[in-house]
Amino acid sequence: MMFLAAGLIAAAALVVGALLGPKKASETKLAAYESGVPASGSARERFPVHFYMVAMLFIIFDLETAFFYPLAVKFRAAPTFLYVQALLFVVILAVGYLYILRKGVLFWK
Amino acid sequence: MSDPAIVTFIKALVLVLVLLGGFAYMTLIERRLLGRFQHRLGPNRVGPFGLLQPIADAIKAIFKEDIVVTAADKVVYVAAPAISITFALVAFGAIPAGPAKSLFGYNPWVMNLDIGLLYVLAMTSVGVYGIFLGGWASNSKYSLLGSLRSSAQIISYELGMGLAVLSVIMIGGTLNLQKLVELNVWSISPWLWPGLAIAFVAMLISGTAEINRVPFDLPEAEQELVAGYQTEYSSIKWALYQMAEYVNMFTSAALISTLFLGGWRAPGFFNAIIPGMASWPIIWLVAKMALFIFFFIWLKATLMRLRYDQLMRFGWLYLFEIGLFAALLTGAVIAFVL
Numbered sequence: 001m002m003f004l005a006a007g008l009i010a011a012a013a014l015v016v017g018a019l020l021g022p023k024k025a026s027e028t029k030l031a032a033y034e035s036g037v038p039a040s041g042s043a044r045e046r047f048p049v050h051f052y053m054v055a056m057l058f059i060i061f062d063l064e065t066a067f068f069y070p071l072a073v074k075f076r077a078a079p080t081f082l083y084v085q086a087l088l089f090v091v092i093l094a095v096g097y098l099y100i101l102r103k104g105v106l107f108w109k
Numbered sequence: 110m111s112d113p114a115i116v117t118f119i120k121a122l123v124l125v126l127v128l129l130g131g132f133a134y135m136t137l138i139e140r141r142l143l144g145r146f147q148h149r150l151g152p153n154r155v156g157p158f159g160l161l162q163p164i165a166d167a168i169k170a171i172f173k174e175d176i177v178v179t180a181a182d183k184v185v186y187v188a189a190p191a192i193s194i195t196f197a198l199v200a201f202g203a204i205p206a207g208p209a210k211s212l213f214g215y216n217p218w219v220m221n222l223d224i225g226l227l228y229v230l231a232m233t234s235v236g237v238y239g240i241f242l243g244g245w246a247s248n249s250k251y252s253l254l255g256s257l258r259s260s261a262q263i264i265s266y267e268l269g270m271g272l273a274v275l276s277v278i279m280i281g282g283t284l285n286l287q288k289l290v291e292l293n294v295w296s297i298s299p300w301l302w303p304g305l306a307i308a309f310v311a312m313l314i315s316g317t318a319e320i321n322r323v324p325f326d327l328p329e330a331e332q333e334l335v336a337g338y339q340t341e342y343s344s345i346k347w348a349l350y351q352m353a354e355y356v357n358m359f360t361s362a363a364l365i366s367t368l369f370l371g372g373w374r375a376p377g378f379f380n381a382i383i384p385g386m387a388s389w390p391i392i393w394l395v396a397k398m399a400l401f402i403f404f405f406i407w408l409k410a411t412l413m414r415l416r417y418d419q420l421m422r423f424g425w426l427y428l429f430e431i432g433l434f435a436a437l438l439t440g441a442v443i444a445f446v447l
Contacts, residue, residue, distance in 0.1 A: 005121035006198035009129065010191040013345050016171060044248065051257050054421070058264040061429070065271035068436070069227065072278040079444035086440060090433065106425045107418065 132355040133163035146410035173344035185246035190349035193239025197356040200232035205287040207390025217390040225286035244338035255337020265424035266318035272432030273312040276439035290372035304439035316361040324412040366397035
């Protein structure tokens with residue numbers, strides 16, 4: 001329902017905007033903006049591999065966070081046992097984390 | 110327990126309109142406040158106290174020329190801002206604003222999900238797609254850089270956020286936001302306060318970063334990237350991105366108040382003034398959100414932007430560990446002290 005209401009508003013805004021605005025397009029106006037000088041080449045170029053690594057690391061660590069959620073919800077059931085388990089998990093994770101740090105993946109030059 | 114579909118739809122529509130109205134006036138409040146912070150007046154010409162300024166801005170945004178850049182990937186270019194705003198609005202739906210049946214006999218929330226917290230976190234992260242697709246589809250170097258930065262930043266700080274909320278989940282034992290509010294995580298034991306306080310700070314910082322506000326507004330760094338992913342957008346599409354940003358700000362403020370400051374509840378002594386006052390719907394949540402939003406604006410007026418490497422280092426090295434520490438501390442207290 002929320003999707004429907006929000007989607008409706010977004011679509012309506014797009015349609016209204018497209019209908020009401022003036023239409024005086026020119027080649028320059030529709031060119032990519034590069035601070036006023038003519039654009040050089042496409043923007044679909046290679047970008048630093050760092051972003052890629054961050055994305056990969058995010059997947060790993062976010063999964064790990066997601067692992068913690070069910071554990072946290074049921075934590076009250078057997079706190080000591082679950083806590084020790086979580087600690088073990090964190091220790092294993094920390095090894096990987098330290099490796100990443102040592103490799104300097106998270107330090108941008 | 111759940112409402113008929115038509116009631117839900119009306120509530121969803123009302124919530125969406127309220128959020129968008131809130132966005133319009135947020136821009137005014139922010140500009141006025143920033144003006145005061147900088148010892149000037151801010152917009153005060155259109156209507157009394159500038160109250161009609163947002164309406165003027167909205168009309169202007171609608172009547173501006175709607176540019177689709179030649180080099181752009183047309184479909185994605187148009188869809189991206191819509192994705193951004195849709196998911197920003199949808200995320201807010203799970204936030205409860207009062208006790209059951211308190212709003213003229215209706216429940217003051219659009220949905221009461223058992224996984225409410227996960228839902229809000231998930232929906233806010235889908236917003237990254239809007240930003241990234243927009244930047245990529247524009248086929249402009251500024252946009253691409255801005256959206257890359259933005260995605261990397263948002264996903265990095267999501268980790269800190271995910272770990273910060275762990276303490277609350279552990280104490281509450283549920284992901285249902287309504288139940289978390291009713292439980293009041295602070296009331297259980299003073300031993301839990303240090304863990305919660307650390308988690309609160311981590312959550313506040315990552316919440317600020319998630320919504321790309323100063324000092325984490327690198328995706329839009331005007332001075333170096335023009336406006337990041339928004340560079341090639343004009344008129345209503347640009348306005349949709351702005352809306353998404355402000356609605357995310359509302360969601361962030363509401364989520365932090367719901368998890369850490371008791372959401373729609375107010376301190377019990379208000380009941381001494383008027384009985385039942387502390388559980389009035391909506392107003393307490395709005396008051397707490399206003400507090401955080403003021404805080405965000407205050408930050409914007411005070412702090413300078415981080416450098417990109419500092420940003421990433423802070424997110425991964427400090428926030429991640431602070432969040433983990435808070436979770437482990439809370440866990441230790443529950444396991445060994447209580």
